[in-house]
Amino acid sequence: xxxxxxxxxxxxxxxxxxxxxxxxxxxxxxxxxxxxxxxxxxxxxxxxxxxxxxxxxxxxxxxxxxxxxxxxxxxxxxxxxxxxxxxxxxxxxxxxxxxxxxxxxxxxxxxxxxxxxxxxxxxxxxxxxxxxxxxxxxxxxxxxxxxxxxxxxxxxxxxxxxxxxxxxxxxxxxxxxxxxxxxxxxxxxxxxxxxxxxxxxxxxxxxxxxxxxxxxxxxxxxxxxxxxxxxxxxxxxxxxxxxxxxxxxxxxxxxxxxxxxxxxxxxxx
Numbered sequence: 310x311x312x313x314x315x316x317x318x319x320x321x322x323x324x325x326x327x328x329x330x331x332x333x334x335x336x337x338x339x340x341x342x343x344x345x346x347x348x349x350x351x352x353x354x355x356x357x358x359x360x361x362x363x364x365x366x367x368x369x370x371x372x373x374x375x376x377x378x379x380x381x382x383x384x385x386x387x388x389x390x391x392x393x394x395x396x397x398x399x400x401x402x403x404x405x406x407x408x409x410x411x412x413x414x415x416x417x418x419x420x421x422x423x424x425x426x427x428x429x430x431x432x433x434x435x436x437x438x439x440x441x442x443x444x445x446x447x448x449x450x451x452x453x454x455x456x457x458x459x460x461x462x463x464x465x466x467x468x469x470x471x472x473x474x475x476x477x478x479x480x481x482x483x484x485x486x487x488x489x490x491x492x493x494x495x496x497x498x499x500x501x502x503x504x505x506x507x508x509x510x511x512x513x514x515x516x517x518x519x520x521x522x523x524x525x526x527x528x529x530x531x532x533x534x535x536x537x538x539x540x541x542x543x544x545x546x547x548x549x550x551x552x553x554x555x556x557x558x559x560x561x562x563x564x565x566x567x568x569x570x571x572x573x574x575x576x577x578x
Contacts, residue, residue: 310550310563317548317565325373327358333375334366349576350390357396359385365398367416377416383408387480389434389443393458397443399431411445411454413462426464428452433480435488437500442467444500446490449475451498472496473505478517479572483524491520491531497554508554518543519572527552532573544569 312320328338340362348357355376356368365388367377377396384401391397394416400408411431413424430447437444443454443464453468478492488498495511498504511517516534523529529551538546546566549559 313563317563323370325368327360330366330368330373330375334364334378335380336364340364345385345571346387347572347574348388348390349574353576355390357388357390359388359398361386361401365396367396377414377419379412379414379420379422381407381420381422382412386432387434389436391436391443391456392438395456395458397434397436397456397464399428399434399445399447401430401432401447409447411443411464413456413464415462423462424456424464426454426466430477432478432492433490435480435482437482437485439485440500444480444488446472446477446480448477451477451480451488451490470503472498473507476515479519481521483522487524489520489522491517493517495520497522510551510554510556510559516543518545519574521573521575522554523575523578526578527554528578529554530573530575532570539569541569543571546570548573 327341331338331341343360343362345361346359350357359365361384363383364380365382365385382398382400384403386401387399389397396414398412400410409429410425411428412422428445428447433446435444445452449472451470455465455467457463474493476493481489486501490496490498493515495508495517496505514533514535518532520531531549532545534543534545548563550561551559
């Protein structure tokens with residue numbers, strides 16, 4: 310990001326047109342679109358992609374080879390990489406039985422749903438490595454799920470916590486005790502106290518689509534479609550950067566005029 314002067318294209322280190330994965334995914338090229346999340350996982354060696362066109366895929370970052378995929382995730386909006394060889398996927402609103410769900414998969418069994426549980430308008434998943442639970446967010450709630458693996462995998466709801474606002478669109482890990490909950494405004498959620506602290510930088514935002522926060526440095530990278538830009542109601546043409554979660558405006562804006570952006574993710578702080 311520090312290389313960017315006039316155009317984001319000056320700093321591209323790696324890129325992927327997902328349409329080139331169509332054969333590996335068993336999809337038409339037209340279905341390889343509408344990416345809505347892209348997480349770096351397994352120490353940055355893999356990419357976990359979800360698409361609202363109904364698929365999720367795990368890629369090897371170096372080779373772009375598909376290591377796992379599922380087409381059983383209509384309106385997929387988030388996924389999480391779970392140690393031991395598992396992936397959880399959250400699906401959002403729709404009429405099929407597989408909408409509004411958290412699904413569990415084994416990486417070595419593409420397309421096979423091992424277990425599922427209800428999560429309305431699923432838009433975020435975070436695995437807690439220290440507590441061995443899965444946090445899911447959608448609508449106006451954060452849910453805590455217990456997962457079991459082995460011969461009889463299962464997902465069990467442990468607790469539902471009401472968020473201060475509805476319209477949650479992103480859930481991300483900050484540290485062992487903190488998550489960001491963003492969408493209609495944005496909050497730090499303490500998983501120990503179960504309290505929400507508003508980040509007042511976003512007090513006027515109603516459509517935060519992605520929020521990456523570094524609790525040690527105070528840095529934030531995010532996308533905000535409160536005033537949509539581009540061809541979609543959810544899209545933005547600006548990557549925003551701030552050093553103050555309670556400031557009044559971003560410190561820096563990177564223009565990306567040729568992409569209908571939904572989310573931005575940090576590979577390494």
